[in-house]
Amino acid sequence: MSSKNDPECAPSYRWSLAVRLTAFYAASSFLIVALATGYLYWEMVRNVDLEDDRTLGDKVRLLQSITQTEPFDESAVRQEVNESWQARQHRVVFIRLIDGEGQTVVESPDMGSVLPSALFPPGASEPGRGSNAAAPSGHSYRLMAVRGAAGSAVQAALDRTPQQELIAGFEERLWYALGAALVACALAGYVIARRGLRPIRQISATAATIRPGHLNERITLAGLPAELHRFGGTFNKMLDRLEDAFERLSRFSADIAHELRTPLNNLRGELDVALQKRRSLDEYVEAIGSSLEECSRLGRIIDSLLFLARAEDPKLQIDRETFDVAVEIENIREFFEAMANEAGVQLCTEASDPVPASLNRPLFQRAIGNLVSNALAHTPAGGSIVLSTRRHDSFIDVEVSDTGRGISADDLPNIFDRFYRADRSRTPTGGSVGLGLAIVKSIAELHLGTVEASSEIGKGTQIRLRFPQSAPQMTIL
Numbered sequence: 001m002s003s004k005n006d007p008e009c010a011p012s013y014r015w016s017l018a019v020r021l022t023a024f025y026a027a028s029s030f031l032i033v034a035l036a037t038g039y040l041y042w043e044m045v046r047n048v049d050l051e052d053d054r055t056l057g058d059k060v061r062l063l064q065s066i067t068q069t070e071p072f073d074e075s076a077v078r079q080e081v082n083e084s085w086q087a088r089q090h091r092v093v094f095i096r097l098i099d100g101e102g103q104t105v106v107e108s109p110d111m112g113s114v115l116p117s118a119l120f121p122p123g124a125s126e127p128g129r130g131s132n133a134a135a136p137s138g139h140s141y142r143l144m145a146v147r148g149a150a151g152s153a154v155q156a157a158l159d160r161t162p163q164q165e166l167i168a169g170f171e172e173r174l175w176y177a178l179g180a181a182l183v184a185c186a187l188a189g190y191v192i193a194r195r196g197l198r199p200i201r202q203i204s205a206t207a208a209t210i211r212p213g214h215l216n217e218r219i220t221l222a223g224l225p226a227e228l229h230r231f232g233g234t235f236n237k238m239l240d241r242l243e244d245a246f247e248r249l250s251r252f253s254a255d256i257a258h259e260l261r262t263p264l265n266n267l268r269g270e271l272d273v274a275l276q277k278r279r280s281l282d283e284y285v286e287a288i289g290s291s292l293e294e295c296s297r298l299g300r301i302i303d304s305l306l307f308l309a310r311a312e313d314p315k316l317q318i319d320r321e322t323f324d325v326a327v328e329i330e331n332i333r334e335f336f337e338a339m340a341n342e343a344g345v346q347l348c349t350e351a352s353d354p355v356p357a358s359l360n361r362p363l364f365q366r367a368i369g370n371l372v373s374n375a376l377a378h379t380p381a382g383g384s385i386v387l388s389t390r391r392h393d394s395f396i397d398v399e400v401s402d403t404g405r406g407i408s409a410d411d412l413p414n415i416f417d418r419f420y421r422a423d424r425s426r427t428p429t430g431g432s433v434g435l436g437l438a439i440v441k442s443i444a445e446l447h448l449g450t451v452e453a454s455s456e457i458g459k460g461t462q463i464r465l466r467f468p469q470s471a472p473q474m475t476i477l
Helices: 017-067 074-086 161-196 200-206 226-275 281-311 325-343 363-380 436-446
Strands: 095-098 104-107 131-134 140-147 153-159 321-324 344-352 356-359 384-391 393-401 450-456 460-468
Touching: 017 140, 017 153, 017 161, 095 363, 161 200, 200 226, 226 281, 321 325, 325 344, 325 356, 325 363, 325 393, 356 363, 356 393, 363 384, 363 393, 363 436, 363 460, 436 450, 436 460
Parallel strands: 344 384
Antiparallel strands: 095 104, 095 153, 131 140, 140 153, 321 356, 384 393, 393 460, 450 460
């Protein structure tokens, strides 16, 4: 069955990260190139205009200086106009001088037909910025007009055809260059995106090889970029947790099968023996009684597993009530006192002051009861068990200490695992199935508390539960 999160089921309209990075890189780099070339183009056109304005301004100033005398030297004006017109090998400059009555005094040859006087802008007092205009002939000109004394005016024009051809050629080459830059940016962006995403593809390839039978695969962190190094380390830690959880689950499944198989085999054996031949009423009663014991054992295993399964639900909360923990452990001591006397073990409590706490009373009783039962099972006659409690600023400690056989350092970290037994050669008796300490740990975690153990072989074991003193009211278990 396909998962809706399967990459193969992803919508086709979603672009890959490589395509997105390529598009972003190509767009951003091409925009930079376009802005740079656009600025250079604008600067080139601006400089051409400034150069033309400078040329026209020089001519206008020269004519203004000649016409400032009264009467002005008309022959000198004509000579300057003709010299400007005759310098065609450099730039063609048209000049027109208009008197105060609006009549043309002198102008460059053919200027009247090419550049009518009405084509020029109103004259300024000083030479400044010119303007562009297209003549009837289709040529482009740079125009400038300056007012003189007594209403006279000087009009100057510069043929911009060579500059226009140069700019047009530059524009054409610029478009080709921009097109090539766009292709180059796209290719460079694709190569960079592919190389940049190579570590992600390696991580994906490693993740694709992970199977229930190959949980030992890990991402190689060497050579990863700084941004992915942390991700790879976190992913490897997650795989460590998954591998550990899978191994625990595998052991747990095997332990469940073993624990359920033992009472079932015993039950089947009792029934097979009872049915092999006709027996007396007492024999049938004995067989039925033995079968009921095995059924009770199966029921306890199932109840314990059901409690542990419910306790692992992240949505599960517990109902709390405030009571004196010192009084409660004294009640538990009285409950187990007969069993302790029968086993020859001294059972006592240590709690001088009241220790109020907000806890779930039935769960607290079950956790402490499991610890006392476990201590009684491993403490020989003549030993002692002490239940103590202490109050701190924001939490309380409840400790169950015994002088029993103790637990080895190798077994101590695993005693709260389900079905774990330090003495693997010992067959469980008295209804013990190796879930008591696992239930104690679950109860502590339901209260947002912790549990820890310390032990020495031949000197005994101490198990400490730590609970917060108060917590908000929550849903009952």
